Amino acid sequence: xxxxxxxxxSIIVIAVVVGLWWAVVVATxxxxxxxxxxxxxxxxxxxxxGTLWEHIGASLMxxxxxxxxxxxxxxxxxLWMGWVRGAYVTLNPVFQILRPISPIAWIPIAILWFxxxxxxxxxxxxxxxxxxMIVQTTAGVHTIEKRFLRAAENFGVPRKKxxxxxxxxxxxxxxxxxxRIGLGVAWLVVVAAEMIALRSGLGYLIxxxxxxxxxxxxxxxxxxIIGLIGLMLDGFMRLLESMKIVRWRYAH
Amino acid sequence: xxxxxxxxxxxxxxxNGKVHLQVIEGLDFEVREGEFVAIVGPSGCGKTTLxxxxxxxxxxxxxxxxxxxxPRMNPNPKGVLITQQGSVFPWLTVKQNxxxxxxxxxxxxxxxxxxxxxxxxxxxxxxxxPHELSGGMLKRAEIARALVVKPEILYMDExxxxxxxxxSLRMQNELxxxxxxxxxxxxxxxxxxxxxxxxxxxxxxxxxxxARIQASFDVTIPHPRRVSSPEAQALRVAILKELGVAETV
Numbered sequence: 001x002x003x004x005x006x007x008x009x010s011i012i013v014i015a016v017v018v019g020l021w022w023a024v025v026v027a028t029x030x031x032x033x034x035x036x037x038x039x040x041x042x043x044x045x046x047x048x049x050g051t052l053w054e055h056i057g058a059s060l061m062x063x064x065x066x067x068x069x070x071x072x073x074x075x076x077x078x079l080w081m082g083w084v085r086g087a088y089v090t091l092n093p094v095f096q097i098l099r100p101i102s103p104i105a106w107i108p109i110a111i112l113w114f115x116x117x118x119x120x121x122x123x124x125x126x127x128x129x130x131x132x133m134i135v136q137t138t139a140g141v142h143t144i145e146k147r148f149l150r151a152a153e154n155f156g157v158p159r160k161k162x163x164x165x166x167x168x169x170x171x172x173x174x175x176x177x178x179x180r181i182g183l184g185v186a187w188l189v190v191v192a193a194e195m196i197a198l199r200s201g202l203g204y205l206i207x208x209x210x211x212x213x214x215x216x217x218x219x220x221x222x223x224x225i226i227g228l229i230g231l232m233l234d235g236f237m238r239l240l241e242s243m244k245i246v247r248w249r250y251a252h
Numbered sequence: 253x254x255x256x257x258x259x260x261x262x263x264x265x266x267x268n269g270k271v272h273l274q275v276i277e278g279l280d281f282e283v284r285e286g287e288f289v290a291i292v293g294p295s296g297c298g299k300t301t302l303x304x305x306x307x308x309x310x311x312x313x314x315x316x317x318x319x320x321x322x323p324r325m326n327p328n329p330k331g332v333l334i335t336q337q338g339s340v341f342p343w344l345t346v347k348q349n350x351x352x353x354x355x356x357x358x359x360x361x362x363x364x365x366x367x368x369x370x371x372x373x374x375x376x377x378x379x380x381x382p383h384e385l386s387g388g389m390l391k392r393a394e395i396a397r398a399l400v401v402k403p404e405i406l407y408m409d410e411x412x413x414x415x416x417x418x419x420s421l422r423m424q425n426e427l428x429x430x431x432x433x434x435x436x437x438x439x440x441x442x443x444x445x446x447x448x449x450x451x452x453x454x455x456x457x458x459x460x461x462x463a464r465i466q467a468s469f470d471v472t473i474p475h476p477r478r479v480s481s482p483e484a485q486a487l488r489v490a491i492l493k494e495l496g497v498a499e500t501v
Contacts, residue, residue: 150309151339154327155353155401165352169343248342248383 034217039224042217051205055222056229058200059190062118063233066125067186073126074133074182075175081134082141083167092138095131103128103189107196121193121201128189129182136181140174141167173241173249180237187230202226253284256437257306257405262315264301265462275301277462279315288431288438290448293458294495299441302463303409306439307333319405329353331405332398336413340382340393347378349393353401368400369393371430388419395427399434408440412447424450428475445491446479455487457494467494 018036025035034042046052081088103124110120144167152166194203202222209218241250259281265274275298283289293299304310306317308327317324319331327333332353340349350365358364369378372392382390391412398406412420424447431438442448448455452471459466469491473483492498 147335147337147339148341150327150333151341152352153309154307154329154333156328157352161352161356165344165348166341169341172343244381245343248381 032214032216034220038217039220042215043221043225046205046218046221052225055200055202055205056225058198058204059194059202060229062121062193062201063125063183063186063190065118066122066190067129067183069122070126070130070133070182070186071179074130074178075137078134078137078175078178079141079167079171082138082171088138095134099131099135103185104192107193110193111196116196116198118198120196121190121198124193125186125189129186132181132185133175133178136178137171137175140171140178143174144170169245173246176237176240176246179240180234183233183237184230187226187233191226202229253286255282256285256287256319257283257439258316258318258321259306260316260318262302262305262312262317264298264305264310264312274462276305276312277464279463279465281456281465281468283437283439286435286437288440288451288453289456290440290442290452290454291456291458292442292445292448292491292495293463294460295443297458297461298463299458300409302458303333303407303439303441307331307407309333329401330403331407332401332403333407333409334394334398334411336410338390338394338414340390340397342382345379345381346374346385346393349382349397350378350400353397364400368396371399371433372396372426387415388423391415391423392426395430399430399436403436405437405439408438410442411440413443420444420447427451432475445488445495446484448491449473449484449487450477450479455491457491467491 022036025033043052046055077091081091106124106127107120110123114120114123148166148170152162157165190201191203191206194201195207198204202225206219206222209215209222240246259279262276262279263274264276265272267273279302281289291299291302301310305312306324308324308331341352344352346369347362347365350368351361354361354364366375366378369375372395374389374392374396377385377389382393385393395411412423415423428451438451440448440451445455449471455469455471456465457467457469458464469487471487473481473487477484479485479488
């Protein structure tokens with residue numbers, strides 16, 4: 001009941017936007033721009049013949065693979081760069097140069113290296129999400145409070161224990177923040193990457209719907225589905241933030 | 253009682269840009285085994301610097317600190333530092349915190365952790381995370397984590413200053429109760445003269461920066477002490493006078 005009350009204002013805003021959209025389309029008698037209802041029927045049509053689920057599945061698979069590889073790569077590297085000063089000094093400038101390059105700029109190279117199969121978008125997603133996670137993890141190690149490191153030093157624990165019970169858990173909240181950013185960027189990029197080539201995915205759905213007969217109802221349906229799935233993915237990452245082991249960081 | 257800690261001619265300064273700040277100037281004192289020594293001094297006189305040197309986190313510019321006749325080395329579990337801000341790991345439960353300093357191969361580490369949790373009155377909270385505890389309970393967890401590794405020396409730097417007056421007094425009594433069971437050598441830094449009189453066998457007064465020992469008071473009042481007793485009040489006035497605060501009883 002309380003959740004509903006909180007969500008009410010945004011539900012109203014969405015209803016107003018949809019209402020305006022509908023009114024404008026009807027008033028201008030647009031032949032090509034769909035009404036909300038046409039978007040709904042278009043979506044149902046796709047859902048019924050099963051292609052919608054294929055597109056969603058393809059996009060999610062690519063994000064899962066690219067983001068997963070990026071996580072496996074970024075977290076150990078970020079921890080290492082955070083802990084070992086020499087690694088930070090050496091690698092950080094390289095990543096700072098690579099980081100601002102838009103993943104879209106990598107598309108020609110990705111096609112050159114990986115062709116037009118699944119590997120290209122997976123590579124682009126990897127490139128897009130790996131840097132924010134490295135940066136965030138490194139920053140997390142750098143901001144571990146001195147009092148905790150001192151306490152660990154005082155008890156003279158072995159390096160492995162220091163790492164597993166102090167450095168890693170102290171950095172975990174930042175790692176999760178990095179993962180949230182990384183997954184958000186990954187989802188942005190998969191759609192862009194799929195617009196270039198391939199025969200599946202939500203990005204492909206949008207471009208293909210336009211090219212194959214100006215089905216703008218499906219274009220908009222694709223956009224809305226992308227938004228909703230992005231919201232869900234972020235919701236999953238938020239669940240990580242509610243783990244007891246990291247709550248100390250987000251609670252205040 | 254034999255000498256536990258010997259501090260000889262310790263000096264420490266910091267270079268802040270072009271300015272050299274001499275914080276500690278030729279400190280000499282001894283702490284006997286099992287003795288509780290409180291150090292009081294004006295704010296900013298270098299008490300915390302001294303404690304960091306004693307616990308091994310800072311090296312003095314010159315002078316020596318010996319413990320049991322051996323030169324003081326890096327920080328180690330033989331002397332555990334407890335500070336005002338506290339350092340209980342927020343990502344570990346109370347029990348995991350207590351087990352942190354115990355070697356993994358120690359067979360009874362879980363039992364020891366439970367025992368010390370009970371000793372400080374945290375029975376039933378072993379599996380709670382620090383953010384679920386009150387300030388006083390957090391302090392108890394910190395003390396238990398220090399005691400469970402059986403240190404020979406406790407270095408306490410304003411341990412109860414962040415607590416409210418009532419909780420601070422309660423924790424002082426707790427500390428005395430625990431120290432009666434486990435005999436430790438304790439060095440306490442505090443700005444609270446009453447706390448020093450309540451707890452310590454001896455009170456050292458530091459001068460303003462650069463810090464030297466300005467005066468030393470033996471506290472011979474038997475425990476349990478009442479800080480409102482005439483003797484304690486007379487001592488308090490004498491110490492405050494050394495600190496440059498004139499007050500009548």
